[in-house]
Amino acid sequence: MAETVETQTAGLSAPHVLEYPYTRSVGPVIGRFLGGLRDRKIEGIRTKDGRVLVPPAEYDPVTSEALSEFVEVGQAGVVKTWAWVSEPRPKHPLDRPFAWALIQLDGADTALLHAIDAGDESKMSTGMRVQVRWREETVGMITDIECFEPEAAS
Amino acid sequence: MSEPVVGFGAPIRLEYNYTPGSASSRYLRSIAEGRIVGQRCPNCEKVYVPPRGSCPTCAVPTAEEVELAHTGTITTFCVVNLSFYKEIEPPYVCASILLDGADIALFHLIQEVPEGREVTMGMRVEAVWVDESELAPTLESIKYFRPTGEPDASYDSYKEHL
Ligand SMILES: [Zn+2]
Numbered sequence: 001m002a003e004t005v006e007t008q009t010a011g012l013s014a015p016h017v018l019e020y021p022y023t024r025s026v027g028p029v030i031g032r033f034l035g036g037l038r039d040r041k042i043e044g045i046r047t048k049d050g051r052v053l054v055p056p057a058e059y060d061p062v063t064s065e066a067l068s069e070f071v072e073v074g075q076a077g078v079v080k081t082w083a084w085v086s087e088p089r090p091k092h093p094l095d096r097p098f099a100w101a102l103i104q105l106d107g108a109d110t111a112l113l114h115a116i117d118a119g120d121e122s123k124m125s126t127g128m129r130v131q132v133r134w135r136e137e138t139v140g141m142i143t144d145i146e147c148f149e150p151e152a153a154s
Numbered sequence: 155m156s157e158p159v160v161g162f163g164a165p166i167r168l169e170y171n172y173t174p175g176s177a178s179s180r181y182l183r184s185i186a187e188g189r190i191v192g193q194r195c196p197n198c199e200k201v202y203v204p205p206r207g208s209c210p211t212c213a214v215p216t217a218e219e220v221e222l223a224h225t226g227t228i229t230t231f232c233v234v235n236l237s238f239y240k241e242i243e244p245p246y247v248c249a250s251i252l253l254d255g256a257d258i259a260l261f262h263l264i265q266e267v268p269e270g271r272e273v274t275m276g277m278r279v280e281a282v283w284v285d286e287s288e289l290a291p292t293l294e295s296i297k298y299f300r301p302t303g304e305p306d307a308s309y310d311s312y313k314e315h316l
Contacts, residue, residue, distance in 0.1 A: 012179040012291055016172035024164040035156035140159040 029058045032070065038140040042132070043070045044108050051109035074106030076131035076151050081111075084121040093147060099124050103148055115147040123150060177207030180219070182291035188283060190222045192256055200257040224281040226253040226299070227307040229315050231264065231273050247273045251299055252315050259315055262293070266300035276306035 045056030192203030231249035
C-alpha cells in the first residue's frame with residue numbers, strides 16, 4: 001500500500017502508480033528488423049521507387065503496395081537533426097546527457113530515431129557522422145543498439 | 155535470415171502524486187476510522203460518496219456530512235477472467251455498489267459469494283474491513299464486499315443510479 005502523507009493544506013497526498021502490462025505484436029516486417037538487430041545487422045526495405053526505408057515499413061508509403069525486398073544498410077550514417085537532453089529522465093536510454101537524433105544510415109533514404117552519446121552538446125552538429133554502439137547482449141529490441149556515437153576518425 | 159521477433163513486453167507506467175483535495179481527504183480520514191462519510195447537496199439532496207466538495211449538477215458547495223451504512227446494493231457488475239493481482243484468483247466480480255443512503259455507487263471487489271449463487275444486479279452486500287490496526291486513509295481499508303443473504307433489492311430502488 002502506498003504511503004499517505006499529510007500536506008500543508010490539511011489535505012492528503014500519496015503516490016499513485018498506473019501501470020499497463022502491454023505486450024506488443026510487431027508484425028512480420030518490424031519482426032524481421034528486430035531479429036536482424038539481435039544478429040547485429042540493420043535491415044531496411046526497398047520501396048517501388050527504389051528508396052530504402054529504415055526502419056522498414058510493411059507497405060509502400062506512396063503506392064500502398066506490400067513491400068518485401070529487405071536491404072542491409074550500413075552501421076554508420078549522418079545526423080539529420082537532433083535535440084540535446086541535458087537532464088535525462090529515468091527511462092531514457094542513457095543516464096548522462098545525450099542527444100535524440102534522426103540518423104540516416106549509409107544506404108538508407110530515411111532517418112532512424114535513436115540516442116547519441118556525444119558527451120557534450122558542443123560535440124553535436126547536423127551533418128556529423130555517427131556509428132552504432134551495440135549492446136553486449138542483444139535480444140531483438142531496438143535497444144540492442146545501445147546508442148550511436150561520433151564516428152571514430154579513421 | 156535472422157529469426158524474426160514476434161512481440162515484446164511494452165509496459166506503460168505513469169507515476170502520479172495524487173492529492174485528493176479537502177472533501178475527499180475528509181472522506182479518506184473517515185475510512186481510516188472505519189466509517190464511510192459522504193456529503194449531501196443542500197439543493198438536490200443527493201449524497202455523494204466519495205464527496206468532491208460540490209454538487210456537479212447544482213454547482214453549489216456540499217458542506218453537510220452524512221455517515222453512510224456499510225451495506226448496499228449491487229447496481230451493476232463485471233466478471234473478471236484475467237489475473238491482475240496475485241492475491242485474487244480469477245474469475246472474480248467487481249461491482250458498482252450503491253451504499254444505503256448514497257446516490258453515487260462505489261466500485262469494489264465482491265468476495266465470499268456462496269457456492270452455487272451468482273452475483274446479480276440488486277444483490278445486497280456488506281463491507282468487510284481490514285483489522286482495526288490496519289485501518290488507513292485508503293479504500294483498501296475495505297477488503298471487499300460480500301453478500302448479506304438478504305433478498306435482492308427491487309430494480310426500482312436503484313434504477314436511477316445506473
Ligand atoms: Zn445538487
